[in-house]
């Protein structure tokens with residue numbers, strides 16, 4: 353073994369002295385200068401990074417504040433046209449928009465109205481005993497499945513209507529079923545109630561309530577849900593936001609024949625049973641033009657029966673306060689007879705109000721007057737379905753006036769429906785033919801005053817006065833259904849024949865919401881002045897983006913300032 357091998361075997365290290373670097377190495381003067389330069393450079397880099405970082409943070413913060421503010425013009429001028437370009441089909445664009453808003457909301461990045469402009473109370477309105485912070489609402493169809501109710505409230509709406517929801521899930525009509533008329537800011541749709549069904553939507557609304565309960569520290573279980581629904585959190589049980597209301601719209605399934613009134617009643621009451629607990633207002637839709645025969649339910653007799661059953665079902669809702677009930681009527685059934693027939697059904701059933709308007713089967717003239725539509729859009733006018741857009745405004749306004757007057761006149765106290773002579777049979781329609789009037793004539797062969805006389809002549813000599821007992825003032829302002837009047841016949845001693853028709857104390861005034869072509873603040877003001885409590889918008893949002901509600905409210909304020 354050589355010595356190296358021996359040493360390795362013995363693990364002995366050769367004792368060669370190590371060269372240790374001296375503690376203070378010699379530094380060449382030029383290297384010293386370069387270190388100083390490096391230090392200076394790193395200070396400069398750090399400063400630059402700080403400046404860039406701060407600028408980026410500020411840009412992101414301002415960008416976030418700008419993009420998420422409903423008043424930013426980027427929504428109308430960039431995002432809406434971009435969505436139109438990316439999604440040539442209107443329905444695809446709608447689904448994408450809903451998904452984006454939902455995702456952004458889950459990260460707290462959704463667009464919202466900043467600065468609480470409604471706090472001044474200048475636009476506040478009374479609806480069903482609630483003070484709504486503003487009278488602008490969204491209308492049905494925008495959030496059919498109640499996916500984005502909370503972020504839509506954050507856009508500034510005083511009222512959000514979700515739905516229409518059918519009892520069982522259904523696909524709706526084949527696609528394509530939404531058509532844009534950009535030169536008119538209008539749409540034609542024939543969705544035909546595509547719905548996930550009442551159970552799924554109810555589960556979603558329940559989840560929303562439980563999440564809210566959790567956030568306010570009530571827990572997340574059934575008991576927490578009950579507390580919120582019973583008002584213990586101090587918010588309306590539907591909207592979950594003070595000063596705002598959530599309406600849930602219900603409709604029948606397509607396969608349920610409108611002529612089988614018992615089946616129709618079952619459809620609507622099934623929806624009430626599932627959904628009414630989570631709603632401040634239940635809206636009965638009998639006016640979509642895209643479900644065959646639906647509008648025939650506006651005939652006075654089936655309508656009264658249907659509304660009666662909905663009112664009764666709503667009274668049984670397992671909640672301290674009951675939702676208000678409204679019925680949404682068509683703009684195409686607008687004759688005096690049709691309007692007064694619908695109002696009779698409203699009075700007879702005790703429904704709380706009417707949503708005046710929906711899409712129309714008619715095809716209004718283009719605006720501005722004399723404008724020639726591009727050929728492509730002119731062709732689209734021939735598509736079946738309901739038309740919506742600014743052209744409808746004047747008709748909505750005149751219909752609101754008609755309903756306001758007829759409802760304010762009070763019930764006519766006609767004889768019971770079953771004994772009405774000469775009532776024509778319920779109209780029938782496929783629901784698809786443009787412009788056709790599908791509601792059977794509502795006229796009775798006797799006038800209302802003759803009807804009163806005829807009732808009086810059949811009475812015992814002591815006669816009766818038709819007396820209305822207005823419902824007692826609501827004891828709980830959250831009980832939205834308390835505004836429904838109770839009208840009863842009560843015997844009193846008055847001279848036998850020709851009693852002056854008793855002044856009918858009609859109870860609380862029926863509430864009207866308006867929908868159809870409302871696009872700006874001036875129109876919203878006009879609609880409210882005509883007797884509506886809420887102006888609902890939909891198509892204006894499709895073309896104007898998420899800032900539309902804030903804009904309309906600002907225009908209303910500006911109008912008010914200019915008038916002073």
Ligand SMILES: Cc1cc2nc3c(=O)[nH]c(=O)nc-3n(C[C@H](O)[C@H](O)[C@H](O)COP(=O)(O)O)c2cc1C
Nearest residue numbers: 491492493516541710740741867868869889890891
């Ligand atoms: C794509 C689309 C879907 C709609 N879906 C419903 C619906 O499910 N139920 C309903 O009552 N109205 C529905 N509507 C009608 C709107 O709620 C509203 O009454 C009508 O469009 C008129 O108002 P606007 O001119 O502001 O859009 C729908 C409208 C559109 C454009």
